[in-house]
Amino acid sequence: MSDQVVTDLQDNILTIRLNRPEQMNAFTIEMGEALIEELDRADTDDRVRAIIFTGSGRAFCAGMDLSSEGNVFGLDESVDPNSPEMEKNRDLGGVMTLRMFRMKKPMIGAINGASVGVGSTMQLPMDVRIASEKARFGFVFSQRGVTLESCASWFLPRLVGLPKALEWSYTGKVFDAEEALKGGLVSEILPADKLLDRAFEIAGSFITGTSAMSVAANRQLLWRMMGAEHPMEAHKAESRTMFHSSMRDGKEGVLSFLEKREPEFADKVSEGAPSGFDWDQEPDWS
Helix, strand or coil, X not given: CCCCEEEEEXXXXXXXXXXXXXXXXXXXXXXXXXXXXXXXXXXXXXXXXXXXXXXCCCEEECCECCCCCCCCCCCCCCCXXXXXXXXXXXXXXXXXXXXXXXXXXXXXXXXXXXXXXXXXXXXXXXXXXXXXXXXXXXXXHHHHCCCXXXXXXXXXXXHHCHHHHHHHHHHXXXXXXXXXXXXXXXXXXXXXXXXXXXXXXXXXXXXXXXXXXXXXXXXXXXXXXXXXXCHHHHHHHHHXXXXXXXXXXXXXXXXXXHCCCCCCCCCCHHHCCCCCCCCCCCCCCC
């Protein structure tokens, strides 16, 4: 396991901390692979009900570590982009955010400081982003002569609207937490010493008195349906998930309500998705 990512599980809330403080948590291939491993592990661990991401030291993530040798983005420059080999030559940030997209656990970004480049794009699939007063953001790719990555061209306009996504992407400027809040990238700004407490409070609200299976299915329904062409797609998916849940945790939810007591939900996310609803499905690269 890489020491560039450290984790801590408390009260069913997993904290994932980027851990290269001397380098302002600059992103490396090793860090990206370690994050994907942690996401895989968390998704199969029923003790984990919610996940908080933050950074060690004064930064969240200062972008890609540009000091590495060769292609600093980890791409094989010898590959013909029109060949079948291109399928293996994928942006690691995109592989990581696609894994986040498939997550069954709610994710909260507690952005404690500088977060530019991949430090900003990796936040986009998280369900909630809150920022320290010291946080800074930037989709700086145009100023580095490269393009958006980490599936940002899909996520960013859906979160903040196309005009703001275009502005931030064209200029590549670094902006403060107030602009991020005004633009809809984050939902709250807090003093640095209150940031994690608030993140835990939000995470707790997602898992207290709720069904893990219901939260997992609702997360997948809402994210997936942003790209649906017709509400019938939502109707079909929701009919399947409602059928499944109404016969399992739904029975306990109704009974506990009628008996005026706290529910004791037992349906486990690790046992699989509702019948007929494949939350691990991903379109082919081609």
